[in-house]
Amino acid sequence: MTRKRRSSGRATLDQVAELASTSPITVSRYFNRPQHVSEATRQRIAAAVAELGYVPNLAAGGLASAQARVIGLVLPSISAPIYVDTIQAFSDRVSRYGYQLLLASSEFSLEKEEEVVRAFLGWAPAALVVTGCQHTPGTEQMLARASVPVVEVWDYRPDRPYPQVGFAHDEVSRLAAAFLHERGYRRIAYAQTPIAGDLWAALRYEEFAACLLRDYGLATRLIEPGAVHPIAAGRLAIEEIMRSGDIDALFCANDNVASGAVLAAQRLGLRIPQQCAVLGFGDFPIAEALFPSLSSVRPPARDIGEVAADRVLEELGTLNPDASTKALACTLAPREST
Template sequence: MDDAGPMRRRGRRKMQAVTMSEVAAAADVSASTVSLYFRRPKSVSPPAREAIARAVAELGYVPNLVAGGLAAASSRVVSLIVPSVRNAFFAETVSALEAALAPHGLQVLLGHTEYDLAREEALVRTALAWAPAAVVLTGLEHSPDTRALLKKARVPVVEMWERGAPPVDMGVGFDHGAVGATVARRLMARGRRRLAFCGARMQEDRRAAQRASGFAAAARAEGIEAAILNHPGPADPQAGALLLDRALRELPDVDGIAASNDLVAMGALFEAQRRSLPVPDRLALVGFGDLPFAAACVPPLTTIRPAGDLVGREVARLVLARMRGEPVLERAVDTGFVLVERVSG
């Protein structure tokens, strides 16, 4: 019998080839020093630093962030939850946030709610299971359980793209009601009196609904009763064409239209063109988003630019400040928006 020892080595899959202690051995220092080298390089003496750097390069060592996250009780991940990245606004924010976080060694864990609060709750639950450095979500409306989950977890939370109600923790966004009001006043200032707001999927997209209410309220302030039209399907040019058709039937002399989105505005613009309604003379049209094609349209689209990338950068700033332990005084940052005055309205 060659029963070599008292206990057989238990079979266990190894995670990786090179570990920190192997690097330590190669560099002739302890594992703690290697760990320190990665976390606070300045606390390691230059000779040791050099030896470790050499060993890392030679062995091709890649630190295991999963183990690190477990030991440190917090992982270098920021969980980002948006309705959908197919929406250009959120794509811009995701991109800007990732770009701002990457230099600090933070990764983005992405989830899509598709405007479903139950799905959001499930996403928050799994997000928290990663012990993330921060959780970033869209909007201020969440299920009660989601709020409870977020409050219980002692993690920085940023709610973005909306402003109004107090955030769970921090907020970055702008006032969608003010956007609607700005558009209404723009149209009225140009002499429009028969106003309509054409939105898509407003039963789900609460921010679009806020723009609609802000629009109607500003109109009412000048004694105008604006129509609000909603298309239940996706916010695309087809919806815009359909909505213009409806607007023209319900309000034949409509002369000013706000669209919930540039794609919708574009659809309305083309539909007007097909019907030979001159834009902006007969019908003024204002969009939302300032998407890449807005300036190129004929006529160029007047629209609202929401600074989606600024939202991403501000979120990153707050998250990083919190991680560094700096006090964050501003509970809610207003990123504002700009009325881009072009020709259509």
């Protein structure tokens, strides 16, 4: 008889069971429902596990039980400060219930998102969390066919088949417009860059311009310096404002752009907020430290992570439904720059 198949070389449940003089199924229970195993057996198993350095093979377990205790989270970026709180809050919460987090970034590309979703589904996750409501047809099809709960975060639109955990991005624009108008600014510009780091910057601009025009009768200037680093984009925006001289407030796609603007203004001698106010989006840690400190719209990043985790756990039956599916709210943190 030839020895078929190479084994992985790692200790298996069977080996642990043998060493602990019990059956594999009891060892399995030891890991999954310890309270169903007697104290004496538990100790023997614990000793065997330690001696063999046994680590359960989660792939095998997931295969056997048709449910891996893993939840996939896809965000546009895992490094952008704006998403870090969401990741942290989500991860904390699901790991408390024994779920592991599979994290990937779509790098602001819908194609890359499709790739990542496919890879995730390959692991048969218990649930999937994706960013926003916009996906490729392929992604949509996979999500629809995957028989796992799906939650969409960082946006809020009522016409979707999945639970939404986020805020309405046009609401942000109205908040910013009202705030700047109330402070007396009338010649307002919006600065963004294609790699600003969020998918909704252009959408926010549209509603910002529409709102200023509709509610306050003001035109808006769009400053878009092209594909450069956000911080450089902020600098270029300030340079343009100094050239044209007809702008008294700048709303930026995010705090990186806004930081670049504040720092460049300082370097170039434009007084903020006297000559031009700057309002950011994201409320990154740097906002408070800048000189002058940066006013910013703060998205509910942490709440998104928490609520999304709760929603997922509800769908999985781990948590009782709360059923309060509302849009979350952004707040405005006024500081010295406006």
